[in-house]
Amino acid sequence: xxxxxxxxxxxxxxxxxxxxxxxxSGIAAQVALAGYFVTLEDVSAELAERGKANxxxxxxxxxxxxxxxxxxxxxxxxxxxxxIGFRRASIASIVLEAAPEKLEIxxxxxxxxxxxxxxxxxxxxxxxxxxxxQIGQVLxxxxxxxxxxxxxxxxxxxxxxxxxxxxxxPDIVERADRFAKKLGKTVxxxxxxxxxxxxxxxxxxxxxxxxxxxxxxxxxxxxxxAYRLGFHHPMGPFELADLVGIDTAVAILDVLWDGFRDxxxxxxxxxxxxxxxxxxxxxxxxxxxxxPARGGGS
Ligand SMILES: NC(=O)c1ccc[n+]([C@@H]2O[C@H](COP(=O)([O-])OP(=O)(O)OC[C@H]3O[C@@H](n4cnc5c(N)ncnc54)[C@H](O)[C@@H]3O)[C@@H](O)[C@H]2O)c1
Numbered sequence: 555x556x557x558x559x560x561x562x563x564x565x566x567x568x569x570x571x572x573x574x575x576x577x578x579s580g581i582a583a584q585v586a587l588a589g590y591f592v593t594l595e596d597v598s599a600e601l602a603e604r605g606k607a608n609x610x611x612x613x614x615x616x617x618x619x620x621x622x623x624x625x626x627x628x629x630x631x632x633x634x635x636x637x638i639g640f641r642r643a644s645i646a647s648i649v650l651e652a653a654p655e656k657l658e659i660x661x662x663x664x665x666x667x668x669x670x671x672x673x674x675x676x677x678x679x680x681x682x683x684x685x686x687x688q689i690g691q692v693l694x695x696x697x698x699x700x701x702x703x704x705x706x707x708x709x710x711x712x713x714x715x716x717x718x719x720x721x722x723x724p725d726i727v728e729r730a731d732r733f734a735k736k737l738g739k740t741v742x743x744x745x746x747x748x749x750x751x752x753x754x755x756x757x758x759x760x761x762x763x764x765x766x767x768x769x770x771x772x773x774x775x776x777x778x779x780a781y782r783l784g785f786h787h788p789m790g791p792f793e794l795a796d797l798v799g800i801d802t803a804v805a806i807l808d809v810l811w812d813g814f815r816d817x818x819x820x821x822x823x824x825x826x827x828x829x830x831x832x833x834x835x836x837x838x839x840x841x842x843x844x845x846p847a848r849g850g851g852s
Contacts, residue, residue: 567589567590567591567647568590568591568592568593568645568646568647568648569582569585569590569591569592569593569646569647569648569649569650570592570593570595570637570640570642570643570646570648570649570650570671571585571592571593571594571595571649571650571651571652572595572640572649572650572651572652572653572663572667573595573596573651573652573653573654574594574595574596574601574602574604574605574606574608574636574652575596575601575605575652575653575654575837576608576706576799576837577652577680577704577706577708578594578596578605578652578680579594579605579606579608579609579612580608580609580612580704580706580707580708580709581650581652581680581704581708582594582605582606582609582634583609583610583612583613583630583634583708583709584704584708584709584737585737586609586613586630586631586633586634587613587616587622587626587630587709587737588736588737588738589633590633591633591635592633592634592635593635593636593637593642593643593646594606594609594634594635594636594637595636595637595638595639595640595642595643596636596638597638598638599636599638602636602637602638603636605636606634606635606636609634610631610634612707612708612709613627613630613631614627615709616709640666640667640669640670640671641670643667643670643671643675644670644671644672645672646671646672646675647672647674647675647676648675648676648677648678648733649667649671649675649676649677649678650678650679650680650702651663651664651667651677651678651679651680651681652680654801654802654805655681655682655683655684655802655805655806655809656805657684657688657689660679660681660684660689661688661689661691661692662692664677664679664689664690664692664693664699665692665693668693668694668695675698676698676700676726676729676730676733677690677693677698677699677700678699678700678701678702678730679699679700679701679702680701680702680703680704681701681703682703682749682750682752682753682802682806683748683749683750683753683754683757683805683806683809683810684809685719685746685748685813686699686700686701686717686718686719686722686746687719687720687721687746689719690719690721690722696719696721696722697721697722697723697726698722698723698726699719699722699726700716700717700718700719700722700726700727700730701715701716701717701718701719701746701750702714702716702730702733702734703715703716703717703750703752703753704739705752706797706798712738712739712740713739713740713741713742713752714734714737714739714740714741714742715741715742715743715744715750715751715752716730716731716734716741716742716743716744717743717744717745717746717750718743718746719746720746727743747813748809748810748812748813748814749806749809749810749813753806754810756794756798756806757803757806757807757810757819758818758819759781759791759794760791760792760794760795760798760803760825761803761807761819761821761822761825762791763777763781763790763791763792763795764795764822764824764825765822765824767792767824768822768823768824774792774842774843777790777791777792778790778791778792778793792841792842792843793842793843795825795835795841795842796835796836796841796842796843796845797835797836798835799834799835799836799837800825800828800829800833800834800835800841801829801834803825804821804825804826804829807819807820807821807825808821828841828842
């Protein structure tokens with residue numbers, strides 16, 4: 555095969571994102587803006603296409619805010635495609651997983667990803683709380699996996715938290731650091747401790763607010779107002795919980811409980827009840843607040 559027909563010639567420029575939900579779609583928009591080609595993968599064509607539509611909407615919001623011109627928007631949009639299955643992972647330099655926050659799901663995905671990806675591709679997981687070392691233990695080469703934790707909404711949040719697992723190679727951490735900075739993000743490094751730096755505090759805040767609401771200490775609106783005006787938080791804990799997803803918040807608290815066995819991480823029953831009732835936040839049109847115009851999360 556000569557260089558011109560080698561499909562891996564473009565390896566340096568392509569990402570493969572597994573999971574086209576809130577985060578996968580935001581990450582696709584972000585990397586496309588930075589010049590990467592990106593494939594958004596999900597379990598069905600409908601979900602992958604919905605993820606792409608949300609990525610395009612995120613780009614449109616940048617245009618409406620005057621932060622992006624139409625030509626750049628069109629160019630970025632043209633760099634996003636969709637897939638079902640991992641065939642196109644073989645031409646990616648970075649495979650980034652943004653599937654649901656469940657260890658078994660992520661481990662099974664990385665088994666399949668490793669079988670399909672190029673041998674020198676970097677593997678990233680966007681987990682917000684699961685141990686990177688444990689996710690990576692299913693890999694033949696766990697040294698290539700690193701936690702690259704983006705924040706929601708991806709285009710607006712300037713932070714990326716980088717988390718090497720116990721076996722992650724230093725060159726992989728350096729590549730991930732360069733990648734995040736190329737996207738214009740500020741990088742903080744955390745050890746592979748449950749919930750890392752950011753999620754540990756976030757989960758406790760949301761859980762404590764839910765306990766206060768359940769105990770009748772204050773109303774939903776007063777609790778949110780108290781944190782916005784009292785601490786200069788841009789949104790209250792319930793607004794934040796709806797943005798993150800109540801199911802994701804509960805999954806994170808379960809990870810913290812499993813990791814530390816400390817009662818301070820016991821999940822407020824109100825949160826579990828909301829998940830059982832399908833009140834997951836913005837993505838399900840109802841959480842602590844109603845969201846009448848459904849679809850797309852951030
Ligand atoms: N929501 C947030 O605010 C936030 C912030 C930072 C990190 N995270 C993390 O990012 C990850 C994704 O979270 P999200 O909020 O985007 O979830 P989400 O539920 O919006 O999206 C997950 C997507 O993964 C897809 N999926 C499920 N199984 C799959 C499979 N086997 N193969 C491919 N796709 C599959 C689902 O269909 C869905 O589209 C989680 O690990 C979460 O903890 C979330």
